[in-house]
Amino acid sequence: xxxxxxxxxxxxxxxxxxxxxxxxxxxxxxxxxxxxxxxxxxxxxxxxxxxxxxxxxxxxxxxxxxxxxxxxxxxxxxxxxxxxxxxxxxxxxxxxxxxxxxxxxxxxxxxxxxxxxxxxxxxxxxxxxxxxxxxxxxxxxxxxxxxxxxxxxxxxxxxxxxxxxxxxxxxxxxxxxxxxxxxxxxxxxxxxxxxxxxxxxxxxxxxxxxxxxxxxxxxxxxxxxxxxxxxxxxxxxxxxxxxxxxxxxxxxxxxxxxxxxxxxxxxxxxxxxxxxxxxxxxxxxxxxxxxxxxxxxxxxxxxxxxxxxxxxxxxxxxxxxxxxxxxxxxxxxxxxxxxxxxxxxxxxxxxxxxxxxxxxxxxxxxxxxxxxxxxxxxxxxxxxxxxxxxxxxxxxxxxxxxxxxxxxxxxxxxxxxxxxxxxxxxxxxxxxxxxxxxxxxxxxxxxxxxxxxxxxxxxxxxxxxxxxxxxxxxxxxxxxxxxxxxxxxxxxxxxxxxxxxxxxxxxxxxxxxxxxxxxxxxxxxxxx
Amino acid sequence: xxxxxxxxxxxxxxxxxxxxxxxxxxxxxxxxxxxxxxxxxxxxxxxxxxxxxxxxxxxxxxxxxxxxxxxxxxxxxxxxxxxxxxxxxxxxxxxxxxxxxxxxxxxxxxxxxxxxxxxxxxxxxxxxxxxxxxxx
Numbered sequence: 001x002x003x004x005x006x007x008x009x010x011x012x013x014x015x016x017x018x019x020x021x022x023x024x025x026x027x028x029x030x031x032x033x034x035x036x037x038x039x040x041x042x043x044x045x046x047x048x049x050x051x052x053x054x055x056x057x058x059x060x061x062x063x064x065x066x067x068x069x070x071x072x073x074x075x076x077x078x079x080x081x082x083x084x085x086x087x088x089x090x091x092x093x094x095x096x097x098x099x100x101x102x103x104x105x106x107x108x109x110x111x112x113x114x115x116x117x118x119x120x121x122x123x124x125x126x127x128x129x130x131x132x133x134x135x136x137x138x139x140x141x142x143x144x145x146x147x148x149x150x151x152x153x154x155x156x157x158x159x160x161x162x163x164x165x166x167x168x169x170x171x172x173x174x175x176x177x178x179x180x181x182x183x184x185x186x187x188x189x190x191x192x193x194x195x196x197x198x199x200x201x202x203x204x205x206x207x208x209x210x211x212x213x214x215x216x217x218x219x220x221x222x223x224x225x226x227x228x229x230x231x232x233x234x235x236x237x238x239x240x241x242x243x244x245x246x247x248x249x250x251x252x253x254x255x256x257x258x259x260x261x262x263x264x265x266x267x268x269x270x271x272x273x274x275x276x277x278x279x280x281x282x283x284x285x286x287x288x289x290x291x292x293x294x295x296x297x298x299x300x301x302x303x304x305x306x307x308x309x310x311x312x313x314x315x316x317x318x319x320x321x322x323x324x325x326x327x328x329x330x331x332x333x334x335x336x337x338x339x340x341x342x343x344x345x346x347x348x349x350x351x352x353x354x355x356x357x358x359x360x361x362x363x364x365x366x367x368x369x370x371x372x373x374x375x376x377x378x379x380x381x382x383x384x385x386x387x388x389x390x391x392x393x394x395x396x397x398x399x400x401x402x403x404x405x406x407x408x409x410x411x412x413x414x415x416x417x418x419x420x421x422x423x424x425x426x427x428x429x430x431x432x433x434x435x436x437x438x439x440x441x442x443x444x445x446x447x448x449x450x451x452x453x454x455x456x457x458x459x460x461x462x463x464x465x466x467x468x469x470x471x472x473x474x475x476x477x478x479x480x481x482x483x484x485x486x487x488x489x490x491x492x493x494x495x496x497x498x499x500x501x502x503x504x505x506x507x508x509x510x511x512x513x514x515x516x517x518x519x520x521x522x523x524x525x526x527x528x
Numbered sequence: 529x530x531x532x533x534x535x536x537x538x539x540x541x542x543x544x545x546x547x548x549x550x551x552x553x554x555x556x557x558x559x560x561x562x563x564x565x566x567x568x569x570x571x572x573x574x575x576x577x578x579x580x581x582x583x584x585x586x587x588x589x590x591x592x593x594x595x596x597x598x599x600x601x602x603x604x605x606x607x608x609x610x611x612x613x614x615x616x617x618x619x620x621x622x623x624x625x626x627x628x629x630x631x632x633x634x635x636x637x638x639x640x641x642x643x644x645x646x647x648x649x650x651x652x653x654x655x656x657x658x659x660x661x662x663x664x
Contacts, residue, residue: 085542085593089569097571100598101542174544174568214547302547306643339642340624342594415550422551426646435643444625444641528537528550528565 008260008430009217011383017375023382031327031368033288035276037269037381039327040292044368049359051330053130053296054352057082057107058342059456061117064107068122070345074352078160079122079129080332082106083140088175090136090512093460102457105342106132110464111505115143116150124148128159130205130296130330135177137164138190139511142498145198149503161202161252161296164190167228168207170405170522172214172414177512180402182487182519186494188235193495195247203247204232205296207254211410213302215418218260218267219384223391224401224410225253226274231401233283244283248290255295257319257326258303262380264319265371268295268326270385297323300334308434309445312336317354324364325371331355340447408525415528464507471505479504480514487518533657534584535561538575539568540603543593548620548642552588552649559650561657572599576606579615585657586637591621597630604635616656620644 005013022028029035032042054071056079057064068079083106086098092110093102102108109115119129124147133140141162148158166183169176177183187204194203208216208225216224229251236247253271257264276291285291299319304312313336320333333351335343343351359365371377395404404410424430431437479501486492501511537553539546546568557563564582566575579587587607591599600619607615619631620640628639637656640649 089542091542098542100595100602101593104594105543169544172544174546175542213545306641340622415554418547418551419554422555422646444643446626447624524567524569528553528563 007218007263007380008258009219009263009384009387011219011263011380011387017379019375021375021379022373023378028372028378031372034280034291035273036292037273038369038372040272040294040329042368044327045324045359045365046368049365050324050328051078051128051296052076052352052355052359053078053080053330053332054348055080055082055132055298055332056348058105059103059107059453060460061107061109061114063456065118065120065122068118071352072122072127074349075356076352078127078330081118081129081131081133083131083133084108085175087508088133088135090177090508092464092507092509093457094464095509099457102460108460109140109143110460110507110509111467112143112146112502113463113467113505115147119147119151123153124151125153125157128161130161130163132163134163134166134169134173135175135183136508136512137162138186138495138498139502139508141190141193141198141201141203142495142502145499146502155198156200158198159200161205162190163207163254164204165207165228165232167231167401167405168210168224170524171211171410173210176522176524178515178519179522180405182515184232184235184402185490186515187232188239189493189495191232191236191247191250192239192242192493194250195242197495199250202250202252202294204250205252205254206232209254209256209298209301211414212256212258215302215414215421217417218258218263219387220391220413220417221255222267222271222274222384223388223395225255226271226278226388227392227395227401229253229275230278230282233279237283244279244285245287245290248279248283248285249287249292252294252296252329255297256301256303257297257299257323258301259315259319261318261322262377263384264322265326265377266380266384268323268328269377269381270388271295272327273381274385274388295328296330296332297328298332298334299323300332300338304334304336304338305432305435306339306444308440308442309339310336311434312338313350313354316351317358320355320358321362321364324358327369337445337447340444344447406525411525467505468507475504476506476510480506480510483511484514484518487515532560532562533586533653534564534582535586535588535653536564536566536575536579536582536584537588537590538566538570538578538603539590540570540572540575540599541591541593541595542569543591543595544568545592546590548592549590552590552620552646555646555650556653559654561653572602572606573609575603576610576612579607580610580612584615586616586618586653588653589617589619589621591619591623594622596621596623597627597634600631600636601634618653618656620649
């Protein structure tokens with residue numbers, strides 16, 4: 001049976017599949033019906049294609065605002081804000097240790113004044129905004145709510161997502177600040193706050209993407225992500241203040257789509273089914289909308305390679321197709337020059353066009369779940385779900401995600417898989433065109449990239465100094481003190497305090513430091 | 529007879545992407561090097577002080593955030609400041625071609641941009657560690 005042909009996650013593959021591989025008809029209801037294997041919506045993408053959401057942001061708020069307006073003018077339908085590392089890790093632009101990082105991998109936001117510029121002339125009641133932000137997610141949410149207020153947009157109309165998934169930061173992305181326990185409390189605060197105050201905003205985007213990019217395979221990516229989702233829902237449920245149906249519709253998910261075409265499709269279908277069952281069976285959800293697995297994804301990342309880099313355009317297009325056949329709700333397609341630098345305007349535009357051709361020319365959006373009932377896809381979906389459950393059971397037995405993270409167990413699993421893949425590429429077992437097949441010795445391309453100019457950093461520092469001079473220092477003191485007092489109590493939601501701090505023009509670093517004073521900092525296990 | 533070459537694999541700055549750093553650390557260990565990994569988000573001063581304490585011959589920086597020039601300069605300065613001038617510095621990560629020469633000018637003995645085959649990196653590291661033995 002097993003003649004050595006496997007999917008990338010190690011699922012053995014038959015030569016062909018047939019009727020015996022299909023699940024019983026009653027377990028495959030149409031798209032839009034529980035457990036949503038065939039998609040969240042009856043109409044699929046008909047009438048409304050997925051959200052085309054290109055990750056972007058760099059330099060100063062002025063520069064990023066200009067790029068956002070450009071992307072929206074070119075037909076982008078949502079914003080995806082990239083923040084610089086100091087903002088993500090809770091340091092202000094004037095912190096002495098971070099000068100070379102200001103505005104580099106994303107835009108620098110120090111205070112509400114920066115957020116006001118970032119969203120200038122962008123109507124927050126008409127577009128949705130996704131923030132790739134974790135450690136400081138609650139603070140960025142406070143900024144967004146406050147900018148909305150300044151624009152006259154009520155909270156109920158704000159749409160978007162904060163990533164706000166700290167567990168995977170400890171494992172694979174690294175923008176942690178506080179230890180897991182208080183971080184989970186703050187996340188639960190944001191989930192409750194959004195459910196009550198900002199009902200169209202997703203309080204969390206549980207992200208497998210970074211496990212994947214760090215080396216996890218597709219089954220691990222899905223399993224780790226669902227386990228994280230359970231951890232966050234458990235945290236909110238344990239407070240006893242909300243039912244699952246009050247907040248689950250605002251929990252979303254985020255993944256990488258890599259190169260194994262059918263496995264990726266099966267991953268999304270299996271994930272939707274598994275999550276739907278978890279929400280209904282574990283938490284007793286009564287509303288089917290709570291059970292929906294709303295997914296954003298990235299095509300690109302570690303599946304892109306530097307040699308013959310323009311091949312990445314082709315890789316991204318196939319990955320985008322797999323994502324759509326898998327039924328995702330939003331997508332970012334990466335630019336081909338990503339292995340070298342931040343994308344140029346040209347390469348970023350080509351990445352956007354890749355999605356537009358897919359959405360409007362190929363016809364794939366016309367029919368919901370076009371692969372439903374395919375012998376192979378259904379069999380692979382079942383097999384993928386079984387693998388995911390197996391991995392989740394292992395983690396449950398080991399005491400759950402927080403423990404697996406603190407002990408470095410998850411980190412080890414991912415490093416092992418990354419090493420295995422690297423060996424498979426080195427040996428040629430896994431073919432990568434231009435890397436271990438059909439190689440050429442071309443010079444690396446001359447990539448324009450984006451160069452943060454020193455003037456930008458200086459302008460950012462000047463504005464921060466100006467904000468500090470002009471704000472009311474008594475308000476700053478009062479709101480920060482109230483934040484610290486609330487943090488010391490377990491039953492006080494910190495979000496209203498953070499909104500007060502934001503409106504008083506407290507800096508990200510000031511708010512983070514108050515909480516560090518109460519909660520301490522995370523200590524990483526360094527395993528390889 | 530000198531023992532195996534000692535290498536410190538380090539992640540300076542705030543960039544948390546350490547798939548490459550860990551892969552390289554492991555490949556170096558499998559190739560017979562003694563490898564220490566700092567973990568992510570290390571200050572250049574901390575990296576220099578670990579390099580000194582551990583008596584390493586080579587410090588390998590992994591930087592994917594684009595801040596490679598500044599962080600390489602800072603680490604080279606920090607190594608000099610603790611008197612570890614003889615420690616070789618190498619740099620890997622998301623480095624555009626135009627920055628390779630600039631990194632060398634900033635004190636890097638070798639640069640391994642994304643896409644460098646592991647074998648090429650290992651051969652280069654072996655050659656560097658042997659050169660270093662001749663000096664000492």
